[in-house]
Amino acid sequence: MAPDTRTGQLWSSVLTTLEGDARIPPSLRGFLDLVEPQGVMGSVLYLEVPNDLTRDMLEQRLRVPITDSLVDNAVDIASFKIVVNLELEREEPLPDVIDDPTAEPVVSPIPSFEREPSEQSSRRVDSRLNPKYVFDNFVIGGSNRFAHAAALAVAETPAKAYNPLFIYGDSGLGKTHLLHAIGHYAEGMYPGIRVRYVSSEEFTNDFINSIANNLNQSFQQRYREVDVLLIDDIQFLRGKESTQEAFFHTFNTLHDHNKQVVITSDVAPKLLQGFEARMVSRFEWGLITDVTAPDLETRIAILRKKAEAERIQIPPEVLSVIADKVQSNIRELEGTLIRVTAFASLNRLPVTMDLAQTVLKDLFSFDEEAVVSPSDIISHTAAYFRLTVEDLHGSSRSQTIALARQIAMYLCREMTSMSLPKIGQLFGNRDHTTVMYANKKIEKLIQERRSVYTQVTELTSRIRQQQR
Numbered sequence: 001m002a003p004d005t006r007t008g009q010l011w012s013s014v015l016t017t018l019e020g021d022a023r024i025p026p027s028l029r030g031f032l033d034l035v036e037p038q039g040v041m042g043s044v045l046y047l048e049v050p051n052d053l054t055r056d057m058l059e060q061r062l063r064v065p066i067t068d069s070l071v072d073n074a075v076d077i078a079s080f081k082i083v084v085n086l087e088l089e090r091e092e093p094l095p096d097v098i099d100d101p102t103a104e105p106v107v108s109p110i111p112s113f114e115r116e117p118s119e120q121s122s123r124r125v126d127s128r129l130n131p132k133y134v135f136d137n138f139v140i141g142g143s144n145r146f147a148h149a150a151a152l153a154v155a156e157t158p159a160k161a162y163n164p165l166f167i168y169g170d171s172g173l174g175k176t177h178l179l180h181a182i183g184h185y186a187e188g189m190y191p192g193i194r195v196r197y198v199s200s201e202e203f204t205n206d207f208i209n210s211i212a213n214n215l216n217q218s219f220q221q222r223y224r225e226v227d228v229l230l231i232d233d234i235q236f237l238r239g240k241e242s243t244q245e246a247f248f249h250t251f252n253t254l255h256d257h258n259k260q261v262v263i264t265s266d267v268a269p270k271l272l273q274g275f276e277a278r279m280v281s282r283f284e285w286g287l288i289t290d291v292t293a294p295d296l297e298t299r300i301a302i303l304r305k306k307a308e309a310e311r312i313q314i315p316p317e318v319l320s321v322i323a324d325k326v327q328s329n330i331r332e333l334e335g336t337l338i339r340v341t342a343f344a345s346l347n348r349l350p351v352t353m354d355l356a357q358t359v360l361k362d363l364f365s366f367d368e369e370a371v372v373s374p375s376d377i378i379s380h381t382a383a384y385f386r387l388t389v390e391d392l393h394g395s396s397r398s399q400t401i402a403l404a405r406q407i408a409m410y411l412c413r414e415m416t417s418m419s420l421p422k423i424g425q426l427f428g429n430r431d432h433t434t435v436m437y438a439n440k441k442i443e444k445l446i447q448e449r450r451s452v453y454t455q456v457t458e459l460t461s462r463i464r465q466q467q468r
């Protein structure tokens with residue numbers, strides 16, 4: 001909606017005043033650019049923003065300067081209200097506030113650097129779908145052929161093929177990738193289709209917030225007025241009775257109205273513990289399919305595809321040796337490829353068999369099957385950086401602590417099967433998007449900074465060594 005002239009003018013005067021406001025740190029200024037003024041009602045100015053993060057920043061960190069500026073610029077306006085509109089088309093990447101030690105450790109739901117350029121400008125983006133997870137780059141093999149076919153069928157004809165579609169399997173085997181791929185494909189096939197991706201932890205938080213803020217109706221609208229609901233890692237609703245109840249009603253409403261539901265989980269419906277029988281029976285209404293660990297050929301094909309996507313030349317025998325080493329988790333498989341290519345680029349060496357063997361020896365000189373616990377990762381990381389465990393859990397934004405914390409989060413994601421929200425909880429109840437950001441950031445730094453590569457590699461060895 002275009003603002004009326006007065007609202008538009010008012011907001012630009014507010015922005016002009018704020019330009020000279022020393023209370024606003026540079027890292028927060030970018031959030032102001034994401035605001036769309038909508039109109040004035042009574043003495044309230046209504047603003048629209050594209051995501052929860054921007055709303056939180058404006059409400060928590062910029063409320064006072066904005067209100068002061070409003071009062072300065074319009075005698076009859078006393079406050080502002082913010083509405084999140086996920087549909088707002090955005091070309092600007094969200095501001096990156098992580099590197100600023102004074103800034104809040106929060107990030108966008110999908111960090112801007114993950115978006116393809118075409119995603120940023122030419123079409124409406126559902127910011128909940130990760131543009132990297134599409135069918136085109138999903139490698140099909142015996143371990144996932146059925147799940148892939150079912151996912152594609154559902155994406156082609158939502159609510160006609162299988163409803164619900166239930167995909168289960170161990171961590172890092174492509175369930176989330178398939179969920180997002182369904183969303184993208186359906187959006188491409190049916191312009192205007194309403195797709196919503198949500199992890200079950202986000203669903204839970206959303207539900208709890210809706211109760212706390214008396215927003216049950218908008219919660220219901222958010223989840224019931226969609227054509228395709230993609231819900232990830234349903235096992236995390238275990239034992240949460242009220243949230244399960246809310247999901248049960250959402251599910252029924254969607255199903256009754258011929259809307260597609262796709263669910264992922266770490267185990268088959270029958271093995272889900274802490275779920276009511278009526279829920280489980282609904283999960284079994286449609287099609288249940290699993291993803292298992294890929295065989296060697298599929299692992300090599302996944303590595304080849306990843307190398308092509310990153311435009312890295314890697315000899316086939318190197319791909320084979322990596323695929324041979326990492327067998328049961330595709331996330332770890334990709335992580336290992338990154339370590340090998342990072343080592344080569346940091347040392348300005350070509351990726352050869354010898355080089356790969358050296359890196360793999362460092363990474364896998366210990367028992368890979370040993371179970372690594374997050375507390376081991378945290379205590380080792382703290383000791384390595386001469387910090388305390390509390391530093392990593394806490395909120396200090398000193399650069400050393402922030403980097404150590406991000407490395408610990410990265411290692412938790414790589415070495416354990418914990419979900420992003422669980423890792424966030426572990427590190428002082430941080431949002432899952434913060435963990436997602438930390439992951440991407442460390443993955444990038446490993447390839448760009450020798451110091452970070454060495455720190456992560458040494459830490460990995462120490463943690464593994466302890467498991468012996």
Ligand SMILES: Nc1ncnc2c1ncn2[C@@H]1O[C@H](COP(=O)(O)OP(=O)(O)OP(=O)(O)O)[C@@H](O)[C@H]1O
Pocket residue numbers: 133137138139140144169170171172173174175176177178302330331334417418419
């Ligand atoms: N068949 C595949 N082809 C290409 N990449 C894949 C495939 N399967 C998984 N991946 C990649 O492996 C990584 C982990 O996959 P994903 O996050 O979908 O796993 P998951 O099963 O949802 O794990 P979790 O239960 O821990 O969330 C992602 O980067 C994904 O793109």
